[in-house]
Amino acid sequence: xxxxxxxxxxxxxxxxxxxxxxxxxxxxxxxxxxxxxxxxxxxxxxxxxxxxxxxxxxxxxxxxxxxxxxxxxxxxxxxxxxxxxxxxxxxxxxxxxxxxxxxxxxxxxxxxxxxxxxxxxxxxxxxxxxxxxxxxxxxxxxxxxxxxxxxxxxxxxxxxxxxxxxxxxxxxxxxxxxxxxxxxxxxxxxxxxxxxxxxxxxxxxxxxxxxxxxxxxxxxxxxxxxxxxxxxxxxxxxxxxxxxxxxxxxxxxxxxxxxxxxxxxxxxxxxxxxxxxxxxxxxxxxxxxxxxxxxxx
Amino acid sequence: xxxxxxxxxxxxxxxxxxxxxxxxxxxxxxxxxxxxxxxxxxxxxxxxxxxxxxxxxxxxxxxxxxxxxxxxxxxxxxxxxxxxxxxxxxxxxxxxxxxxxxxxxxxxxxxxxxxxxxxxxxxxxxxxxxxxxxxxxxxxxxxxxxxxxxxxx
Ligand SMILES: Nc1ncnc2c1ncn2[C@@H]1O[C@H](COP(=O)(O)OP(=O)(O)O)[C@@H](O)[C@H]1O
Ligand SMILES: [Zn+2]
Numbered sequence: 001x002x003x004x005x006x007x008x009x010x011x012x013x014x015x016x017x018x019x020x021x022x023x024x025x026x027x028x029x030x031x032x033x034x035x036x037x038x039x040x041x042x043x044x045x046x047x048x049x050x051x052x053x054x055x056x057x058x059x060x061x062x063x064x065x066x067x068x069x070x071x072x073x074x075x076x077x078x079x080x081x082x083x084x085x086x087x088x089x090x091x092x093x094x095x096x097x098x099x100x101x102x103x104x105x106x107x108x109x110x111x112x113x114x115x116x117x118x119x120x121x122x123x124x125x126x127x128x129x130x131x132x133x134x135x136x137x138x139x140x141x142x143x144x145x146x147x148x149x150x151x152x153x154x155x156x157x158x159x160x161x162x163x164x165x166x167x168x169x170x171x172x173x174x175x176x177x178x179x180x181x182x183x184x185x186x187x188x189x190x191x192x193x194x195x196x197x198x199x200x201x202x203x204x205x206x207x208x209x210x211x212x213x214x215x216x217x218x219x220x221x222x223x224x225x226x227x228x229x230x231x232x233x234x235x236x237x238x239x240x241x242x243x244x245x246x247x248x249x250x251x252x253x254x255x256x257x258x259x260x261x262x263x264x265x266x267x268x269x270x271x272x273x274x275x276x277x278x279x280x281x282x283x284x285x286x287x288x289x290x291x292x293x294x295x296x297x
Numbered sequence: 298x299x300x301x302x303x304x305x306x307x308x309x310x311x312x313x314x315x316x317x318x319x320x321x322x323x324x325x326x327x328x329x330x331x332x333x334x335x336x337x338x339x340x341x342x343x344x345x346x347x348x349x350x351x352x353x354x355x356x357x358x359x360x361x362x363x364x365x366x367x368x369x370x371x372x373x374x375x376x377x378x379x380x381x382x383x384x385x386x387x388x389x390x391x392x393x394x395x396x397x398x399x400x401x402x403x404x405x406x407x408x409x410x411x412x413x414x415x416x417x418x419x420x421x422x423x424x425x426x427x428x429x430x431x432x433x434x435x436x437x438x439x440x441x442x443x444x445x446x447x448x449x450x
Pocket of ligand 2 (some may be wrong): 406409
């Protein structure tokens with residue numbers, strides 16, 4: 001395995017690379033909780049370049065960096081930036097890399113992070129490139145699975161919008177490297193696209209009830225109203241993919257969600273030990289710590 | 298039977314066995330467009346023993362590098378190249394698929410980085426074969442192009 005310099009796409013990582021990052025994240029769980037101090041990035045500066053809105057990704061990168069003793073600079077409001085004055089992304093990057101040791105980029109254009117990695121001499125981490133990739137999300141999903149269930153011989157059900165959810169597509173590709181058995185639970189209109197079905201994994205079409213009894217993890221995604229011809233159809237379909245506490249209480253299955261949720265997981269699920277979606281958000285911190293320390297060491 | 302549909306040239310490149318109907322795209326790939334000064338002749342849909350019908354392109358007075366010529370395989374995989382000097386073929390070869398091409402294919406994804414005119418970026422595609430078909434995959438957004446001829450710059 002070669003050292004990871006930029007993190008652009010989960011497809012660039014081998015199974016060994018992924019295992020390496022996840023293992024590295026173990027060292028940072030206590031640090032991420034603030035229970036242990038480890039200032040290995042002190043003196044380093046991270047530039048958060050978010051050209052698109054973000055709360056969780058941006059804040060968790062910031063937390064990760066700061067807990068490791070580093071500092072963070074931000075783009076600030078978009079209207080106030082040089083981009084509003086027509087500066088190209090390329091020039092913005094060439095300038096910002098003069099100020100920082102690493103760049104985290106979210107930008108609306110697909111391939112923008114790849115482009116940035118070609119331009120920049122400092123490491124670039126992709127935090128979402130339009131409809132493209134969001135590799136740290138996939139890694140934190142994998143880490144959550146590893147911590148709250150298991151990565152070996154995993155059975156996982158993908159629930160909800162499997163057609164448009166890129167989070168699901170990336171996760172499936174990564175899970176294929178681990179020989180997971182993947183249950184697909186979605187309405188007819190939102191089935192997994194052909195090209196993802198071509199990845200080398202075992203797929204099983206299922207209904208929610210069966211899946212809950214069979215799998216270790218339910219990965220729930222939001223079904224969006226815009227995908228349906230009319231509101232009534234949407235309500236009917238969305239309602240039948242909603243997770244409530246009586247469906248899972250006492251069962252050996254954990255529930256994940258990339259968040260934000262709307263009403264696909266009832267609030268009464270939160271109190272169950274099956275609910276791991278907030279932990280999942282937490283695991284974003286140690287995973288990002290692992291990545292930051294890897295690319296900046 | 299006179300098979301010579303286009304006259305002999307003294308010096309230049311003859312591109313033979315082009316998939317019928319693709320001659321204009323071949324010209325595009327080797328950079329010949331309106332305003333070009335080279336003497337070019339071509340024949341479309343002529344009889345071919347090997348292929349039924351084929352196109353032929355002859356270019357005089359322009360040196361074309363192998364890399365450029367091999368790009369022809371993206372749209373005409375069976376094309377053969379004949380380099381002519383003093384009316385004789387001094388070299389002959391079959392085009393072979395490049396592994397990657399820069400700049401000549403336009404990504405069909407409007408939102409792809411490579412289509413941002415503000416930025417100093419050139420398209421970059423990796424060439425792959427999928428079920429016997431030649432496809433190009435965008436290095437930036439991952440989009441696969443199946444009909445490469447339609448997306449030449
Ligand atoms: N694996 C993925 N591949 C591509 N895009 C993704 C992936 N996962 C999430 N996204 C998209 O990235 C965007 C940001 O999501 P996220 O990072 O979870 O939240 P936030 O915007 O609060 O930082 C969303 O539009 C989401 O759909
Ligand atoms: Zn593209």
